Amino acid sequence: MEHICMLAKLNLTEQEKESYARELSDVLEAFKVLDSIDAKDEPAFHPIEIKDRLREDEVRRTKWNPLGNAKSVDKKYFTGPKIV
Numbered sequence: 001m002e003h004i005c006m007l008a009k010l011n012l013t014e015q016e017k018e019s020y021a022r023e024l025s026d027v028l029e030a031f032k033v034l035d036s037i038d039a040k041d042e043p044a045f046h047p048i049e050i051k052d053r054l055r056e057d058e059v060r061r062t063k064w065n066p067l068g069n070a071k072s073v074d075k076k077y078f079t080g081p082k083i084v
Helices: 002-008 014-036
Strands: none
Touching: 002 014
């Protein structure tokens, strides 16, 4: 725990170090249980069948006018000040 505190630049009290050491030990034990499970035969990416939830594409016209609030417009283009 001292080494981890030094690497993370943490200034912890002895009580905090003991508490975090116990929690870290619990986490490592949980990972040991996961490591002991043999899951090489069956993939577990999607244990439940996922059905296609996409909708069909529909072409729709939009009422959005991108030039509607522009101060300077020339036909269908934005215009700006001339730069020399």
